[in-house]
Structure formats: structure tokens, C-alpha cells
Amino acid sequence: MSAVLLETQGLSKSFGALEVARxxxxxxxxxxxxxxxxxxxxxxxxxxxxxxxxxxxxxGSVVLExxxxxxxxxxxxxxxxxxxxxxxxxxxxxxxxxxxVCIAVAERLGVGGTMLRPxxxxxxxxxxxSRLIEMLKLxxxxxxxxxELPYGRQRLVEIAIALGLHPRVLLLDEPAAGIPxxxxxxxxxxxxxxxxxxxxxxxxxxxxxxFRFAExxxxxxxxxxxxxxxxxxxxxxxxxxxxxxxTALDG
Amino acid sequence: xxxxxxxxxxxxxxWWELLPWAAGxxxxxxxxxxxxxxxxxxxxxxxxxxxxxVLGYAGIVTxxxxxxxxxxxxxxxxxxxHWGWNEPLSGLVAAALVxxxxxxxxxxxxxxxxxxxxxxxxxxxxxxxxQAANMGxxxxxxxxxxPGLSFSKILGLFGFDALYFRSQYLYVLVxxxxxxxxxxxxxxxxxxxxxxxIRENLLRMHAVGAPVRARQVLVYTISAALAGVAGALFTxxxxxxxxxxxxxxxAAGVLIVLILGGYGRLYGAFVGAILYMVLEHTLSKAYPxxxxxxxxxxxxxxxLYARNGMLGLGEALRRRWSAK
Numbered sequence: 001m002s003a004v005l006l007e008t009q010g011l012s013k014s015f016g017a018l019e020v021a022r023x024x025x026x027x028x029x030x031x032x033x034x035x036x037x038x039x040x041x042x043x044x045x046x047x048x049x050x051x052x053x054x055x056x057x058x059x060g061s062v063v064l065e066x067x068x069x070x071x072x073x074x075x076x077x078x079x080x081x082x083x084x085x086x087x088x089x090x091x092x093x094x095x096x097x098x099x100x101v102c103i104a105v106a107e108r109l110g111v112g113g114t115m116l117r118p119x120x121x122x123x124x125x126x127x128x129x130s131r132l133i134e135m136l137k138l139x140x141x142x143x144x145x146x147x148e149l150p151y152g153r154q155r156l157v158e159i160a161i162a163l164g165l166h167p168r169v170l171l172l173d174e175p176a177a178g179i180p181x182x183x184x185x186x187x188x189x190x191x192x193x194x195x196x197x198x199x200x201x202x203x204x205x206x207x208x209x210x211f212r213f214a215e216x217x218x219x220x221x222x223x224x225x226x227x228x229x230x231x232x233x234x235x236x237x238x239x240x241x242x243x244x245x246x247t248a249l250d251g
Numbered sequence: 252x253x254x255x256x257x258x259x260x261x262x263x264x265x266w267w268e269l270l271p272w273a274a275g276x277x278x279x280x281x282x283x284x285x286x287x288x289x290x291x292x293x294x295x296x297x298x299x300x301x302x303x304x305v306l307g308y309a310g311i312v313t314x315x316x317x318x319x320x321x322x323x324x325x326x327x328x329x330x331x332x333h334w335g336w337n338e339p340l341s342g343l344v345a346a347a348l349v350x351x352x353x354x355x356x357x358x359x360x361x362x363x364x365x366x367x368x369x370x371x372x373x374x375x376x377x378x379x380x381x382q383a384a385n386m387g388x389x390x391x392x393x394x395x396x397x398p399g400l401s402f403s404k405i406l407g408l409f410g411f412d413a414l415y416f417r418s419q420y421l422y423v424l425v426x427x428x429x430x431x432x433x434x435x436x437x438x439x440x441x442x443x444x445x446x447x448x449i450r451e452n453l454l455r456m457h458a459v460g461a462p463v464r465a466r467q468v469l470v471y472t473i474s475a476a477l478a479g480v481a482g483a484l485f486t487x488x489x490x491x492x493x494x495x496x497x498x499x500x501x502a503a504g505v506l507i508v509l510i511l512g513g514y515g516r517l518y519g520a521f522v523g524a525i526l527y528m529v530l531e532h533t534l535s536k537a538y539p540x541x542x543x544x545x546x547x548x549x550x551x552x553x554x555l556y557a558r559n560g561m562l563g564l565g566e567a568l569r570r571r572w573s574a575k
Contacts, residue, residue, distance in 0.1 A: 052458065078460030090458065092451035098254045103448045104459040106441050112461055113469075114441040118262035122441060130255050143254030165459060 005030045005199045006082070006169050011050055011060035013043075013223075020046045022224040023060065028169060032199040035214035037207075039244050043223040044203045045087055048171050052084050053077045064169070078107075081168030085158040085175055087203075091146045097157055098142045101129035104164035132160045135193070137186050152179040159190055170194070172202040176209055188213065211235070219244060262439035271521050275424050279417075287416040290488050292528045293423045294481050299508045299520035300427075300434055301477035306506075307515030308438055309470045310450025311362070314502055315373030318357075318380050319350040319475040321497025323482030326350070328397045328492035329390060337402040339487050343426065346483030347476040353380075354475020358468045365453075374499070381497045396493025400486065411490070419488040426484060430477055437473070438517060446470055450515075507546075511553055513560025522561045 006028040013021040020043045028034055036044050049055040051062055053074040061070040069077055092100050105125045106112045119125070133142050136156040146154055155178050162170060172191075176184050184206075191200060191213065204210050210217065210231075217234040219227040227240050234240055278289050298320055305311040323346035330336040330345060361372045384391045391397070404410045409418040437443050448456045449463055456463050486492040495501065504527070512523020530549060534542035557564040 054454075054457075074457045075460045075462055078458065084458060086454075086458075090452055090455040092448050092455065094451050095447060096254060096258075098258055099444065099447075102258070103444060103456075103461075106444065107459045107461045111441050112445045113466065115437055115443075116440065118436075118439045119441045119444045120259040120262050120439065123259070125441075126255050126258055143257060161455070161459065 003030050004028070005032075005065060006051065007063040008051070009061050009063065011047075011062065012058050013046060013050055013055060014058050020223050021050060021057070022222070024220075024223075024225055026218065026225065028199045028201055030168075030199055031197050032201070033213055033215045034199070034201045035210045035217045036201060036203045036220060037205075037210060037217060037244065038220035038226070042220040044220055045173055046223070047220065048084060048173055048201075048203065051169075051171060052082055078165060081166075082171065083162045083165040083167035083169070084171040085162050085173055087173040087177065089146075089151070089154045089158055091154060091157055091161075093146045096143050096145055097133060097138055097149070097160075098126070098129055100146060100157055101132055101160045101164050102126060104161040105129050105132075108165050129160075129164060132163055135163075136160050136190055137183075152183055155179045156183075156186060156190075159187060163190070163194075168198060170198055170200045172200065172204075174203050174205065176204060176206050184209065271518070272424075272428065279420060279424075283415065283417070286420040288528070288532065290416050290419045290423050292524055293420070293427050294484050294488065295505070295508060295524040295528060296520050297423075297427045297430055297484070298478055298481040298505050299512070299524050300431060300517075301474045301481060302505050302509055303514055303517070303520050304434055304437065304446075304477070305471055305474045306509060307519065308443060308450065309446040309467060311467060311471060312366070312370055313373040314370050314499075314506070315375070315377030316474075316478060316505060317497055317499075317502035318373075318377035319354055319478035320482035320485070320501060320505075321377075321380060321384065322350040322353050322475075323347070323479030324486045324492045324496040325384060325391060325482075326479070327402075327483040327486045328400055331400045331402065331486075332392075332397050333390070337400070339402050339405050339422070342402070342487060343480050343483050346479040348479075350479020350482070351472050351476035355468065355472040358471035358475070362464060362467045362471060374502075377497065377499070377502060381494065384494060384497055392493070394494060396491060398491045398493075400490050400492070402487050402490070411487070413490065416488065423484050423488060426480065430480060434477070435517060437470075442466070442470075447515075507550060509560075510550070511560055513562035513564075516560070516562045519560050519562050526561065 004027050008024050008026045011021055011024040024047065038044055046055065050057050053072060057070065061068050064080055064082065069080065092103065102125050105128050106122065109125065111122060133139055136159060138153065138156055138160065141149055141153060146157065155175065159175060175187055179187060202213060214231055217229065217231055218225060219234065219240050221243055226243065227234060227237050279286065302316050305313060326346040326349045327342040330342060357376050361369060364372060385393055402411055405418060405422050412418045445461055445466055449466060453463065482496055485496060508523040508527045509519060511526050512519035512521065530546055534545040553560065
């Protein structure tokens with residue numbers, strides 16, 4: 001077993017009487033390829049929002065490399081290596097693809113607040129952003145604004161931004177949703193080229209993708225962990241099949 | 252040209268960027284009797300430019316930007332009135348510092364909010380200052396303001412010209428140029444790029460690890476300082492200050508300027524200020540009682556057919572032209 005990178009202890013979140021996360025104890029190991037699955041409304045995105053600091057938990061803690069980060073703001077957690085993509089694209093819609101990625105890279109390098117030097121003279125930022133864009137096969141669209149791109153291509157910009165942050169923990173919220181199946185290999189290739197020590201947690205409904213990608217699967221139901229294990233264990237788990245997978249694995 | 256080279260060259264100077272300054276100098280020689288009007292236009296450009304930084308680039312919607320114009324205007328007025336401090340350049344610096352400080356303090360508190368709440372709170376801040384200026388008559392002259400202020404020679408060389416505004420015009424033109432150089436540098440910097448990020452998607456900006464609120468407060472402070480300089484120039488050039496420098500009419504006016512010209516475009520402030528003030532000038536002469544109707548109709552036309560102002564319209568036409 002490798003070292004635990006990100007851990008939650010008794011993580012809970014309620015909106016009034018509605019409990020959307022119930023005492024979740026979760027561990028993400030260095031280099032993990034981990035999938036989080038569960039029916040709609042199970043609290044998967046909420047869980048990611050709790051990990052990134054977009055939501056403040058009602059109880060429990062988030063621990064990154066032994067350090068409690070529960071009280072840290074989103075931006076500070078990003079600086080410590082937690083990056084995410086969103087289920088619904090969150091991009092700088094009026095700006096070009098290149099600028100979108102440049103903004104992320106500039107923030108990671110800590111030069112996002114530089115006033116005296118034109119952004120155009122940060123060759124390091126532009127080169128790195130261009131490399132990421134090439135890697136995601138977005139090269140031809142680099143100069144186009146996000147609003148001019150089809151949704152599937154925009155999804156890839158989400159990934160490029162997250163990669164530009166050089167995360168140690170990468171949280172992907174349904175990255176393949178909206179990407180035409182002919183292009184989903186671009187996404188998988190990009191994930192495959194990530195350094196091995198990065199931990200990746202992916203929420204995904206496409207079971208093909210989940211079973212191809214994940215080495216470990218957590219099933220979330222009604223805000224609580226329902227089952228955890230290797231893909232084989234999960235696929236063989238009769239209860240999981242009953243609540244979620246249903247016939248999806250039969251075919 | 253690839254996207255990377257395009258981005259790398261975006262801050263390069265283009266030949267047409269000389270035009271506004273050439274025109275500014277040409278006006279000085281061609282229309283010597285219009286320099287008082289010209290001075291007011293230049294001051295409005297600077298004021299609108301400061302607003303463009305927060306509204307057009309950072310996407311902070313404010314209805315109280317005249318607060319900072321007013322603070323700058325009253326700062327130099329009160330210094331001259333009460334301390335006999337009438338050296339113009341140090342007056343500009345003082346105005347920038349005081350307006351910047353008030354921008355920092357109010358921005359620190361207000362920028363926790365956004366949307367309508369922010370709009371109302373910026374309006375409230377301005378109204379509070381307006382009432383303070385109205386009621387603190389011993390310091391501010393109250394409703395009448397401070398008439399008949401005089402300022403010493405600029406750099407000890409050029410006296411203010413009460414009749415033809417010749418020195419005022421050139422003085423304001425030079426200060427505008429310097430402030431513009433600062434704004435231009437900022438919007439093309441990485442800081443400026445991050446401001447557009449904040450404008451386009453706040454959620455994403457947090458998620459790339461940017462200190463969003465610190466950036467917002469910082470740009471609000473810089474913008475307040477620049478608006479303060481514009482206000483100080485108003486007092487110095489005209490030799491008086493009154494409540495009209497500070498209030499909804501001026502705050503709304505500068506918004507209209509930016510909407511007419513096109514916000515987030517650096518030169519929208521120039522086009523908008525000239526258009527607005529020429530419209531105001533000619534319409535109020537032709538229809539002294541109903542001139543605002545003309546302005547209203549123009550605004551409606553812009554809101555319906557040219558959402559991005561005159562510059563946006565020009566861009567759209569050019570794109571259509573080259574697409575043919």
C-alpha cells in the first residue's frame with residue numbers, strides 16, 4: 001500500500017434537514033486511479049466540492065498529506081495541489097482557449113498578479129499552455145474563444161486547465177460527459193500521460209470508462225459510502241448491482 | 252498567425268494608437284476657443300478609463316464611482332482652501348492617495364458582495380460621502396461648495412488660464428497620457444489577464460488558485476486613485492468644487508460614457524466621452540429643455556443595436572466586411 005495523499009474523516013454535510021454527505025471516511029492514495037460512482041443525487045459532486053473547499057462541511061475533516069486543510073479556502077488548497085474539473089464547464093467563455101489555459105498556468109507559477117510585465121512576454125506561460133493544448137488535440141482551436149467551440153471541445157479545455165495546475169490530486173467530475181465517444185480517447189490518453197504519483201479521482205457514469213480506468217472504486221449512495229473495492233470486487237458485489245449497476249454490467 | 256504569437260504580440264503598440272494623442276494636440280491648435288470644453292472632455296475620459304478598469308476588465312459593477320472622483324476633487328479643494336496648499340502636482344498625488352485609501356477601505360468591505368447588492372452598496376457609499384460633503388459645510392462649503400480656488404503655476408512655469416484654459420488643457424492631456432500608460436500596462440499584464448478571468452468566471456478563478464478577492468480589492472483601489480486624479484484635475488482646472496462632482500448624476504453619466512464607447516476596450520472611454528459630451532453640448536444648445544431626450548434615444552439605440560458600444564459596433568462591421 002502506498003502513502004495516503006488525501007483523506008477525509010467523518011466528513012458530513014447537511015443542507016437543513018437534508019444530509020448530502022454522511023460521515024464519509026475516504027482515502028486516496030498517491031498514484032491512485034480511483035473512481036467514485038453512484039446513482040444520481042448520491043452526493044458525488046458534493047463530496048468533490050467538500051474536498052476542494054467550495055463547500056464547508058458541517059462536520060468532519062479533510063486531510064491532505066497529514067495536514068488538516070478543512071479550514072483552508074479553495075485557492076489555498078489549489079496551491080497545495082488539489083485541482084478539479086467541473087461537471088458543467090466552468091470556463092472563461094469570452095477568452096480564447098489559449099488564454100484560458102494561460103490564466104491557470106500563470107496562477108500556478110505565482111505570476112498571475114504581475115503588473116509591470118505584459119502577459120504576452122511570459123513565454124514560459126504561453127509555451128506550457130500551448131503544450132497542454134496540443135496534448136489535448138486542441139491546437140487548431142487555440143485562438144478561438146470558448147463560446148465558439150462545441151461543448152465536447154470545451155470539456156477538453158477543462159482538463160487542460162486542471163493539468164496546467166500541476167495537481168497532486170486531480171478530481172474529475174464526469175469529464176467524459178458531453179465529449180463525443182469518438183473523442184473520449186483524447187481524454188483517456190491525457191489521463192494516461194499523467195505522472196504516476198498523481199492521485200486521480202474520477203466521477204463517471206460511463207461504466208466502460210470506469211472499468212477501463214479505475215484500479216479502485218467507491219460506491220456512494222445517499223451521501224454515504226456503500227461499498228469499496230477493486231473493480232472486480234465491485235462488479236461481483238450483488239448489492240451494488242442491485243442499487244446501482246443494475247443491468248449495466250450484464251451486457 | 253498562431254494563437255501563441257497573437258497573444259505574445261497583443262500588447263504591442265499599433266500605429267493608430269497615436270491618433271487620439273495627435274488629435275488631442277491638433278485640437279489645441281485648431282480650436283483655441285474650445286479648450287475649456289476640451290479640458291472637461293479629457294477629464295471625463297480619465298474618469299471613464301478608471302471605471303473601465305473595474306467594470307470592463309474586472310467585471311465589478313458599481314454605481315458609485317463618482318465617490319472617488321468627488322473625493323479627489325474635494326481633497327485638492329480643501330487643501331487649497333484650508334491649508335493654502337495649492338501646488339497642483341502634489342495635489343494630484345494627495346488626491347490619488349486619499350481616493351485610493353477610501354477605495355481600499357470600502358472595497359475591502361463591499362467586494363464581499365456582488366450583483367445587485369454590490370450595486371446598491373456602492374451607491375450608498377457615494378451617497379454617504381455626498382451627504383458628508385453637504386453637511387460638513389465648515390470644511391467643504393456645504394451646498395455651495397468652494398468657489399474661487401486658485402492654484403499655483405504648474406511646475407512653477409505655467410499659470411492656470413481662467414479665460415481660455417490653454418495651460419489646463421495641456422496639463423490635463425499630459426496627466427491623462429500618463430494615467431493611460433498605467434492603465435494600458437495593467438490591462439495587458441498577467442494581472443490584467445487575471446482580471447478578465449475574474450470577470451468571465453469567478454468560480455473557475457477560485458478553482459485555479461487565484462486570490463480573487465485580493466485582486467478585486469487591489470484593482471478597485473487603483474481605479475479609485477485614478478478617479479481621484481480625475482476629480483483633482485476638475486477642481487484645479489475649473490478653480491471650484493461643488494456637490495455636483497459627487498453624486499448619482501455624475502456616476503450614471505460616466506457609466507453611460509462607457510456604455511456608449513464600449514467597455515473593457517481601453518479606447519471605449521475615449522470614444523464614449525467625446526460622443527457623450529459632444530451630444531450633451533450640441534443637444535443642450537439646440538433643445539435647452541429637452542436635450543436629455545436625445546441622449547436617451549441614443550442610449551436606447553446603443554442598448555438595442557450596439558451592445559458593445561461604438562467600438563464593438565465598429566469591430567462587428569469590420570468582421571462582417573472581412574468575412575465577405
